[in-house]
Amino acid sequence: TTTDQSVVQYRVKEVLFGQDTEATGTADGVTGSVTISGTQVTAADVEVAMATFESDESRRDSQFQGRIMEVDQFPTATFSLTEPFDLGGEPADGEELTVTATGDLTMHGVTRSITFELTAKRTGGTFAANATIPITFTDYGIDDPSGGPAQVGTTGELELLLVFGR
Numbered sequence: 039t040t041t042d043q044s045v046v047q048y049r050v051k052e053v054l055f056g057q058d059t060e061a062t063g064t065a066d067g068v069t070g071s072v073t074i075s076g077t078q079v080t081a082a083d084v085e086v087a088m089a090t091f092e093s094d095e096s097r098r099d100s101q102f103q104g105r106i107m108e109v110d111q112f113p114t115a116t117f118s119l120t121e122p123f124d125l126g127g128e129p130a131d132g133e134e135l136t137v138t139a140t141g142d143l144t145m146h147g148v149t150r151s152i153t154f155e156l157t158a159k160r161t162g163g164t165f166a167a168n169a170t171i172p173i174t175f176t177d178y179g180i181d182d183p184s185g186g187p188a189q190v191g192t193t194g195e196l197e198l199l200l201v202f203g204r
Contacts, residue, residue: 050194
């Protein structure tokens with residue numbers, strides 16, 4: 039199951055008052071589990087409580103939770119693995135490996151199949167997975183997040199750090 043070290047972060051490029059910047063927000067309301075049978079990852083389910091995202095700007099957070107992600111209507115985002123994958127052997131303690139994962143990402147009430155690379159590392163009794171997933175807002179029914187002095191493009195990224203323990 040996930041540990042309290044698991045986080046999901048969004049990252050979007052924005053132009054704020056004419057200056058190129060990057061907006062980020064981090065959610066720590068991450069729960070889930072992964073099932074490993076032998077060297078196969080056979081199942082993985084992760085849920086993010088969207089209201090736990092916070093950035094360095096309260097106005098951005100208000101816009102994110104309100105008109106952009108509508109967290110009252112869509113309180114969670116989920117990922118479910120749909121294709122098992124092989125780890126290529128039992129990883130040694132501290133060994134890092136890169137694999138490809140395919141599953142269903144549901145966000146803002148829309149489910150899409152995605153495939154992405156993730157890096158995994160076993161450290162003692164924990165197993166950490168790290169990935170960056172590109173997101174096109176309209177693919178998930180998310181209206182243009184631009185507002186006020188912030189102009190945002192049509193894409194962003196989700197960055198995952200999922201730490202699992204027994």
